Amino acid sequence: MKRQHLWLVIIGLVLINCVTVAFFLGRGDQGVKEVVAKIGKQEITRQEWLGEMESRYGKEVLDEMIDQKVIEAAGKKYKIEISDKEIDREMKMLKTTYGTTTSALASDEEKWRKQIENSLILEELLTKDVSVPEEELDAYYEENISQFNIKDTYHLSQIVVKTEKEAKQTMDELKQGSSFSALAMEKSMDSFTAVQGGNIGYVNEENEEYAMLIDEAKDMKPGKWTDPIKTDDGFAIVMLHEHIPGETYSYKEVKNQIRRQVAIEQMDIPVSTQPFKDEVDIEWFYDEAI
Numbered sequence: 001m002k003r004q005h006l007w008l009v010i011i012g013l014v015l016i017n018c019v020t021v022a023f024f025l026g027r028g029d030q031g032v033k034e035v036v037a038k039i040g041k042q043e044i045t046r047q048e049w050l051g052e053m054e055s056r057y058g059k060e061v062l063d064e065m066i067d068q069k070v071i072e073a074a075g076k077k078y079k080i081e082i083s084d085k086e087i088d089r090e091m092k093m094l095k096t097t098y099g100t101t102t103s104a105l106a107s108d109e110e111k112w113r114k115q116i117e118n119s120l121i122l123e124e125l126l127t128k129d130v131s132v133p134e135e136e137l138d139a140y141y142e143e144n145i146s147q148f149n150i151k152d153t154y155h156l157s158q159i160v161v162k163t164e165k166e167a168k169q170t171m172d173e174l175k176q177g178s179s180f181s182a183l184a185m186e187k188s189m190d191s192f193t194a195v196q197g198g199n200i201g202y203v204n205e206e207n208e209e210y211a212m213l214i215d216e217a218k219d220m221k222p223g224k225w226t227d228p229i230k231t232d233d234g235f236a237i238v239m240l241h242e243h244i245p246g247e248t249y250s251y252k253e254v255k256n257q258i259r260r261q262v263a264i265e266q267m268d269i270p271v272s273t274q275p276f277k278d279e280v281d282i283e284w285f286y287d288e289a290i
Contacts, residue, residue: 167228
């Protein structure tokens with residue numbers, strides 16, 4: 001569905017922003033000659049590094065930043081506001097729907113929330129003049145009620161080691177203040193999560209792969225970790241970042257979300273800022289018009 005595709009786009013855009021925008025904003029004379037890598041006698045300076053990133057991603061990132069400003073301006077013009085409650089609900093639904101896909105975003109939720117808010121404003125802008133019959137909205141809710149039923153979900157990280165002795169040594173290091181993510185990158189045998197600092201992502205109570213870890217995490221408080229857990233691969237230490245309690249949203253709570261979703265499907269138009277770019281003057285670094 002278009003809306004599900006939109007959320008995948010949001011995830012991609014936030015990742016792009018997190019990785020690149022900070023570098024572009026920090027570009028300037030100060031520190032540009034700083035050496036960021038040495039290969040034998042050869043050096044790569046910060047200026048060369050940032051220049052390469054700009055040539056590869058600069059246009060895409062700048063276009064996305066312009067899009068966000070266009071949405072904000074159009075939202076104010078048409079007096080569209082999105083409540084914190086609606087953003088919270090979309091956050092929960094996104095995390096619980098896409099699970100491990102969202103793991104890399106957990107460290108920058110404010111940027112994520114802003115992206116969600118702007119995406120909802122854009123949906124409202126595109127559908128503000130569209131009316132959908134009440135019976136159609138109600139029928140959609142009944143046919144897709146599972147979409148609005150959130151399962152208990154846990155954001156977990158893990159460190160997997162071979163022996164109980166290694167697990168106890170790791171526990172001692174954690175108790176002495178060592179970083180969980182740093183230890184995961186250094187020690188964990190699970191290569192997929194190790195490179196992400198042990199981050200598994202968001203997994204719900206029906207996830208069979210991590211069922212044992214979820215059972216251990218159910219009675220934990222966020223920021224805490226388990227004692228070593230015996231698994232088929234060795235011993236795992238699990239950290240709980242966040243617990244999202246299960247919830248079923250009522251028709252009244254999601255009625256406007258359904259209206260936007262159905263309207264966009266019926267209109268068969270791309271979810272794009274282009275109609276609103278035409279309403280403002282835009283000048284940018286690149287030559288061609290936006």
